[in-house]
Amino acid sequence: MNHKSTSPTISDVAAHAGVSIATVSRVLNGTVPVQAEKAERVREAMAELRFIPRPAARTLASRKTNTIGLVFSEIRGAFFPHLLKGIEAQLHEAGYELLVYSTHSDRPIKRKPIGEHNTDGLLVFTTSLEKEEIARLYKINFPMVLMHETPPAGMDIPVITVENKDGAAMLVNHLIEHGRRRIVFLRGPEGHEDSQWRERGYREALAAHNISFDETLVSSGKFDQETAYHSMQKIIQDGVDFDAVFAGDDDASIGVYRALKEARRLIPDDVAVVGFDDVEFARYISPPLTTIRAPIEEVGREAVRQLLALLNGEQVQSLVLKRTELVIRQSCGCG
Amino acid sequence: MNHKSTSPTISDVAAHAGVSIATVSRVLNGTVPVQAEKAERVREAMAELRFIPRPAARTLASRKTNTIGLVFSEIRGAFFPHLLKGIEAQLHEAGYELLVYSTHSDRPIKRKPIGEHNTDGLLVFTTSLEKEEIARLYKINFPMVLMHETPPAGMDIPVITVENKDGAAMLVNHLIEHGRRRIVFLRGPEGHEDSQWRERGYREALAAHNISFDETLVSSGKFDQETAYHSMQKIIQDGVDFDAVFAGDDDASIGVYRALKEARRLIPDDVAVVGFDDVEFARYISPPLTTIRAPIEEVGREAVRQLLALLNGEQVQSLVLKRTELVIRQSCGCG
DNA sequence: ACGCTTTCTGAAAGCGTTTTCAGATGAACC
DNA sequence: GGTTCATCTGAAAACGCTTTCAGAAAGCGT
Incomplete structure (x- = not known):
C-alpha cells in the first residue's frame, strides 16, 4: 500500500x-x-x-560504528599503496569499513575529524597523531595500533613495524664482508624511528667487525633525494675517505647516485651504495640497487589483525616486528 | 550531578x-x-x-552521511597515491569524510558495502563498479563521478580523465618529427579506455604525417612489463622492422627496455622508446624515459569538486579533460 | 495602545536500528 | 496434571541528533 x-x-x-x-x-x-x-x-x-x-541507525543504537580509521601524515611515494592495500584487504575481509584521514603537510591533526565518535578503532601510521591526542584516546581506552612508531612512554599500545635494525645490519655486514670499511650512513628525519633503528643496526654491524664508529661518515637527512644529494656533495668536498654508502632509504640513494656520478666515482667499483625499502624503481635504476625489502603490505594486515583482536577483547602482542630481507643487486659490487 | x-x-x-x-x-x-x-x-x-x-545521530536525523566513498579496483603502483592525495585533500577541505573501498583482484563488487546507505556520493575509478550497480545508482539519482571511465550508454554521469589522445599524439608526433617512421604501439588491457584513446592519438599522429597505420606494429598488452616484454620479443623475432616504441605506459616500457637490451638494440640509437604517465622511476631508469605527465592529483581534486557541486545541486560539466604534458628525456633520442 | 510582522525559542516528533523485559508457548519432569 | 525450564517472541524504550510547528517576545507603524 x-x-x-x-x-x-x-x-x-x-x-x-x-x-x-x-x-x-x-x-x-x-x-x-x-x-x-x-x-x-x-x-x-x-x-x-x-x-x-542503515549503518547510521545501527551505530546509534548499538554504539558500534563498524568502521576503523587510518591516520597518516603523508602519502609517501612507493611505500603507501602497499600499506593501504594490506589494510584494506584485511579489514574488508573482516567486514569493517575503512575511513581514511591524512594530516597534510606534516602538521598533525588539530581539530579531530576522526576518533571515538567516528570509528571503533584507529590505525596510526608514524607520527601522524599528536602525542596528546594519542594520550587522550589511550586514557579512554580507545583501541589503537601504531605502525612504525613506538607509543609515548608509559602507554601500552601495540606497535607493528619492520626489522629496521636487523635489515640495516644485514646491509652493512654485507658491505663489510665484501671488503668495504669506510661506510657513509645518511640518517632520516630527526627523531624518525625507522632511522634510529637503522643507525643502531649500522653501529652494531660495525662493532661486530671491530670497525670503530666514525662521526664524519654520518650525515643527517630526510629520507629524500635532495638532502641526500647535498649531504654527499659535502662529504665529497670535505675530502672524507669512503668506499660505501648506506643511503638510509631508497629515495636517498637516488641523490647519492647523482652526487657520485657528478663526482665521477663509479658505482660500485669506487663506491658501493645500498638503500632500504626496495621500492619499485630500485631494480630499474642503474646500477640496480642492493637494498632491504620490507613486507609493508603484511605490516598493514598485521596491524588490522591486532586491532581487531583488541576490539574483541583478546590478548594482543605489544610489539610485532616483521622480518626484512636482503635484496642483492649490482650497486653493492657483487651479486 | x-x-x-x-x-x-x-x-x-x-x-x-x-x-x-x-x-x-x-x-x-x-x-x-x-x-x-x-x-x-x-x-x-x-x-x-x-x-x-555523534555523526551517526546526525546522519540518522538528517539523512546525510557527510561522507563520500572512493571505489577502485586496484592500487596501481605509482598512480594511486597521487590520486588519493588529491581526493583526500580536497574532500577534507570541504569537511567531508572519505570511505575507501577496493574491489580486489579486478573482480567488481558483489555485495554492496558502499552505496546510498553509507555515503552521500561516490567517486568511481575506472571499471571498479559493475555496470548494473552504476545503473541502479544512476536510476535513484545518486551522485557519482567517474574517473578515467566513460559512463554506460545513456547515463549522464560526470567524468574526469586526462587528455590521453592528445598526450599520445604529442608523443608520436615528437617521434616522427625526429625521423622515426616505424613506431610500435603496445596496447593496454582489452577495453581499457585510456588505452583506446591513446591508440586513437597514435593513429591520428600517424595520419597527420601521412604514415599509414600498420597492424603488424601494434600488439596487445596489459600496461605491465611482463606482457610488454613478451610482445616485444615476439615482434623482434618476427623480424618486424621498427625504429621506435610507444610502450602504452611507463610500466610497459620497462619490459620494452629489457627485451631491447637482450636483443642488443640500443636505446635510443636503434630504437626510441616512450612511455606514458611519468611515474616516479621514469627519470631514473637508463636511459631516462621520455613520457607524458598526467596531472593525477588534479584529477582527484577535480573529481571531488564535481561531486560536491552535484551534491549542492549545482550544474556540472559532464566531461573534464585534464591536460597532459610531454616530458622529454633521453629515451627518445633528443633532449 | 493596537494589531501586524519579524525574529527567536522550546516541545515534541521523528530518523531506523538494537536491546531489554516481560510473556507466551511448549517440553520435560515428577 | 501441575510445576518448572528452556525457547522464542513482541512491545516499547532507548540511542543522539535534526526539524517542524506553534507560540513568545520584540519591533514597528498608526
Whole structure:
C-alpha cells in the first residue's frame, strides 16, 4: 500500500514477513535463535524488498560504528599503496569499513575529524597523531595500533613495524664482508624511528667487525633525494675517505647516485651504495640497487589483525616486528 | 550531578547552557539565527564539556552521511597515491569524510558495502563498479563521478580523465618529427579506455604525417612489463622492422627496455622508446624515459569538486579533460 | 495602545536500528 | 496434571541528533 519512494526499513521487512521488527533484527544479526520457518520468511522479505540496514541507525543504537580509521601524515611515494592495500584487504575481509584521514603537510591533526565518535578503532601510521591526542584516546581506552612508531612512554599500545635494525645490519655486514670499511650512513628525519633503528643496526654491524664508529661518515637527512644529494656533495668536498654508502632509504640513494656520478666515482667499483625499502624503481635504476625489502603490505594486515583482536577483547602482542630481507643487486659490487 | 562516563550529548550541552537542545543544534549548524548571548553560552558549554556531536545521530536525523566513498579496483603502483592525495585533500577541505573501498583482484563488487546507505556520493575509478550497480545508482539519482571511465550508454554521469589522445599524439608526433617512421604501439588491457584513446592519438599522429597505420606494429598488452616484454620479443623475432616504441605506459616500457637490451638494440640509437604517465622511476631508469605527465592529483581534486557541486545541486560539466604534458628525456633520442 | 510582522525559542516528533523485559508457548519432569 | 525450564517472541524504550510547528517576545507603524 505504501509507495514511499524511500528505501525499505526494518519495519517494512517486519510487516512483509508478518513478524516484529525485533525478530527481523535478530535474524539480521544472529544474536538470538529464531524459529527456522520465520527466519526464512524474514530472509525472503529482506531479499524481495532489497533491504539494506542503515549503518547510521545501527551505530546509534548499538554504539558500534563498524568502521576503523587510518591516520597518516603523508602519502609517501612507493611505500603507501602497499600499506593501504594490506589494510584494506584485511579489514574488508573482516567486514569493517575503512575511513581514511591524512594530516597534510606534516602538521598533525588539530581539530579531530576522526576518533571515538567516528570509528571503533584507529590505525596510526608514524607520527601522524599528536602525542596528546594519542594520550587522550589511550586514557579512554580507545583501541589503537601504531605502525612504525613506538607509543609515548608509559602507554601500552601495540606497535607493528619492520626489522629496521636487523635489515640495516644485514646491509652493512654485507658491505663489510665484501671488503668495504669506510661506510657513509645518511640518517632520516630527526627523531624518525625507522632511522634510529637503522643507525643502531649500522653501529652494531660495525662493532661486530671491530670497525670503530666514525662521526664524519654520518650525515643527517630526510629520507629524500635532495638532502641526500647535498649531504654527499659535502662529504665529497670535505675530502672524507669512503668506499660505501648506506643511503638510509631508497629515495636517498637516488641523490647519492647523482652526487657520485657528478663526482665521477663509479658505482660500485669506487663506491658501493645500498638503500632500504626496495621500492619499485630500485631494480630499474642503474646500477640496480642492493637494498632491504620490507613486507609493508603484511605490516598493514598485521596491524588490522591486532586491532581487531583488541576490539574483541583478546590478548594482543605489544610489539610485532616483521622480518626484512636482503635484496642483492649490482650497486653493492657483487651479486 | 550525572557522572555518566559516556561522553556528553547535545542535551548535556543544552542543560549546561540553559537552553533547549533545539537551540544547541541551531548554533551547531548555523541553520537559523540564535540570540548572540545565548549562542555564546552554548559555545562555551560545548567547549567546556568537549562536546563532539555523534555523526551517526546526525546522519540518522538528517539523512546525510557527510561522507563520500572512493571505489577502485586496484592500487596501481605509482598512480594511486597521487590520486588519493588529491581526493583526500580536497574532500577534507570541504569537511567531508572519505570511505575507501577496493574491489580486489579486478573482480567488481558483489555485495554492496558502499552505496546510498553509507555515503552521500561516490567517486568511481575506472571499471571498479559493475555496470548494473552504476545503473541502479544512476536510476535513484545518486551522485557519482567517474574517473578515467566513460559512463554506460545513456547515463549522464560526470567524468574526469586526462587528455590521453592528445598526450599520445604529442608523443608520436615528437617521434616522427625526429625521423622515426616505424613506431610500435603496445596496447593496454582489452577495453581499457585510456588505452583506446591513446591508440586513437597514435593513429591520428600517424595520419597527420601521412604514415599509414600498420597492424603488424601494434600488439596487445596489459600496461605491465611482463606482457610488454613478451610482445616485444615476439615482434623482434618476427623480424618486424621498427625504429621506435610507444610502450602504452611507463610500466610497459620497462619490459620494452629489457627485451631491447637482450636483443642488443640500443636505446635510443636503434630504437626510441616512450612511455606514458611519468611515474616516479621514469627519470631514473637508463636511459631516462621520455613520457607524458598526467596531472593525477588534479584529477582527484577535480573529481571531488564535481561531486560536491552535484551534491549542492549545482550544474556540472559532464566531461573534464585534464591536460597532459610531454616530458622529454633521453629515451627518445633528443633532449 | 493596537494589531501586524519579524525574529527567536522550546516541545515534541521523528530518523531506523538494537536491546531489554516481560510473556507466551511448549517440553520435560515428577 | 501441575510445576518448572528452556525457547522464542513482541512491545516499547532507548540511542543522539535534526526539524517542524506553534507560540513568545520584540519591533514597528498608526
